[in-house]
Amino acid sequence: MEQTTDTGHFKLLYDLGCAFSSKIELPELIPFVIAKCREALEAEGVSVLLLDRDRNELYFPYVSGDDAKVSDTLRQMRFRADFGIAGAALKSGRPILVKDAQNDSRFYAGVDRETGIVSRSIIAVPLTSRQGPIGVVEVLNRRDGAFFTDDELYFMEAVSGSIAIAIENAQLYAKLRDSRESLRTQVGVLRRDLARHDLFTEMIGTGPRMAEVFRLMEAAAASAITVLIEGETGTGKELVARGIHQASARSDSQFVAVNCAALPESLLESELFGHRRGSFTGAIRDNPGLFRVADGGTVFLDEIADMPAPMQAKLLRVLEEGEVVPVGESLPSKVDVRVVAATNRTLGTEIERGTFREDLYYRLGAFAINLPPLRERRDDIPLLASRFINVFSARHNKQIGGIEREALDSLIAYEWPGNIRQLRNEIDRAVALTREGEMIRSAAFSPIVRSDGDEGRSTVESPAIGAPSAKSVDGRGGNGAGKPLREARAAFEAAYIGDVLTKNEGNVSRAARELGISRPALQEKLKQYLLR
Numbered sequence: 001m002e003q004t005t006d007t008g009h010f011k012l013l014y015d016l017g018c019a020f021s022s023k024i025e026l027p028e029l030i031p032f033v034i035a036k037c038r039e040a041l042e043a044e045g046v047s048v049l050l051l052d053r054d055r056n057e058l059y060f061p062y063v064s065g066d067d068a069k070v071s072d073t074l075r076q077m078r079f080r081a082d083f084g085i086a087g088a089a090l091k092s093g094r095p096i097l098v099k100d101a102q103n104d105s106r107f108y109a110g111v112d113r114e115t116g117i118v119s120r121s122i123i124a125v126p127l128t129s130r131q132g133p134i135g136v137v138e139v140l141n142r143r144d145g146a147f148f149t150d151d152e153l154y155f156m157e158a159v160s161g162s163i164a165i166a167i168e169n170a171q172l173y174a175k176l177r178d179s180r181e182s183l184r185t186q187v188g189v190l191r192r193d194l195a196r197h198d199l200f201t202e203m204i205g206t207g208p209r210m211a212e213v214f215r216l217m218e219a220a221a222a223s224a225i226t227v228l229i230e231g232e233t234g235t236g237k238e239l240v241a242r243g244i245h246q247a248s249a250r251s252d253s254q255f256v257a258v259n260c261a262a263l264p265e266s267l268l269e270s271e272l273f274g275h276r277r278g279s280f281t282g283a284i285r286d287n288p289g290l291f292r293v294a295d296g297g298t299v300f301l302d303e304i305a306d307m308p309a310p311m312q313a314k315l316l317r318v319l320e321e322g323e324v325v326p327v328g329e330s331l332p333s334k335v336d337v338r339v340v341a342a343t344n345r346t347l348g349t350e351i352e353r354g355t356f357r358e359d360l361y362y363r364l365g366a367f368a369i370n371l372p373p374l375r376e377r378r379d380d381i382p383l384l385a386s387r388f389i390n391v392f393s394a395r396h397n398k399q400i401g402g403i404e405r406e407a408l409d410s411l412i413a414y415e416w417p418g419n420i421r422q423l424r425n426e427i428d429r430a431v432a433l434t435r436e437g438e439m440i441r442s443a444a445f446s447p448i449v450r451s452d453g454d455e456g457r458s459t460v461e462s463p464a465i466g467a468p469s470a471k472s473v474d475g476r477g478g479n480g481a482g483k484p485l486r487e488a489r490a491a492f493e494a495a496y497i498g499d500v501l502t503k504n505e506g507n508v509s510r511a512a513r514e515l516g517i518s519r520p521a522l523q524e525k526l527k528q529y530l531l532r
């Protein structure tokens with residue numbers, strides 16, 4: 001008998017040792033430990049009572065017993081930390097063995113009364129961590145009706161040190177995990193704010209049409225909606241797509257850009273959806289496909305109008321079902337990807353020509369962002385020019401004195417069929433051709449830009465933008481150039497808000513609605529710009 005008990009105890013020690021080194025989460029550690037103790041001591045019940053220091057109470061977070069109802073009642077109970085045998089063990093810091101609880105003056109009958117148990121023999125061992133007492137392990141009633149022995153008391157005492165440390169570690173771990181979670185959330189929020197900041201500093205745009213672009217970008221970033229970006233070549237479609245990704249909750253995952261015009265149909269499909277090794281000639285290894293690479297992130301489908309019709313059908317399925325079928329496989333796999341598509345063609349015309357699926361267009365076009373061509377927002381040219389001068393003088397490691405009035409005028413007047421990319425390239429070239437310390441002259445631009453009077457030159461005197469203040473603040477007069485972007489934008493914003501407010505007869509709610517911002521946000525801005 002002695003032999004079997006010892007073997008049982010050793011086995012318990014062994015099992016507990018394993019548990020302590022592997023079960024780090026408190027909710028799974030303690031139930032395991034007490035179930036093991038109950039088994040080894042052949043007890044009716046074992047519970048851990050933890051000390052709630054703030055309220056100076058003991059409670060039963062973990063109970064292992066034969067009767068589920070009793071265990072439930074115990075889990076609801078709390079009593080004063082100096083009550084009962086458990087209270088005595090906690091207070092004295094010493095283990096207690098009681099043979100006949102009912103006749104022990106320290107016994108607290110409240111628990112028996114609530115649960116209907118009849119307590120007889122009890123072992124109560126204090127749990128002490130580095131911070132002091134944290135609770136008690138209590139073993140109740142041997143199943144065979146006998147008393148617990150001193151040996152069993154010593155055994156529980158030996159085990160209790162490890163239990164206490166394990167509980168403390170698990171509590172610390174839980175605390176650390178909580179704070180790590182909250183730190184991670186905070187970092188996420190901060191990073192998104194930063195990304196949004198970058199997005200607004202990298203992208204230059206004033207006037208109501210660009211304000212609408214920024215508003216839509218923010219709205220898109222806040223959701224997982226499929227976005228279609230339309231605009232002529234070089235108007236910043238990819239910049240907008242990246243900006244949305246960066247400002248979204250997906251920014252930790254990949255942004256994958258695919259040019260749909262660059263690949264033949266067969267390759268495009270396996271590029272996007274992946275393939276199994278050997279599924280076609282040349283498929284020498286498994287390819288997960290870009291959709292799965294971008295899982296959790298964004299896929300940017302550039303030049304979507306050039307996507308072959310069969311692929312359009314497959315893409316529609318991806319958008320609708322959220323799953324891809326790799327080439328050579330029959331089972332789809334789930335992907336969580338936001339799709340941003342871009343085109344510089346009018347998809348309506350492509351639908352009429354029968355090259356673009358109408359159903360896909362409706363799916364993509366539900367959230368469309370239209371980028372105005374540069375010639376329709378000439379007010380931004382001085383700002384863009386000064387940004388690019390800074391970029392390229394840093395890149396060419398050359399100090400440039402700025403841009404001459406006449407040269408700037410020729411930029412403002414030009415039609416810019418290649419839009420911002422073309423302007424950027426012009427400035428790159430001009431900076432390369434301008435001597436250190438000198439100002440950019442129109443001679444530094446390519447002939448097509450500076451040629452007077454021919455088709456390249458605009459006949460439109462004033463920009464096609466309907467915001468009068470934008471002009472007076474930073475526009476054709478050129479006094480916007482050289483001004484820090486933040487200042488220029490603030491000045492524009494103040495003037496624009498002033499206009500909208502005037503138009504709405506000073507009604508803040510209506511003005512806020514028209515501006516697409518909240519009433520408090522508008523009030524904040526009015527305060528900031530001293531308009532109110």
Ligand SMILES: Nc1ncnc2c1ncn2[C@@H]1O[C@H](COP(=O)(O)OP(=O)(O)OP(=O)(O)O)[C@@H](O)[C@H]1O
Pocket residue numbers: 202203204205231232233234235236237238239240344384420421424
């Ligand atoms: N609003 C902007 N502010 C500053 N730079 C911009 C802006 N829009 C575009 N750019 C710059 O212009 C260049 C062209 O932009 P982007 O590649 O995004 O154009 P796109 O519309 O994708 O062109 P394409 O249709 O030819 O692919 C990039 O260098 C980009 O950084």
Ligand SMILES: [Mg+2]
Pocket residue numbers: 237238302
């Ligand atoms: Mg592009």
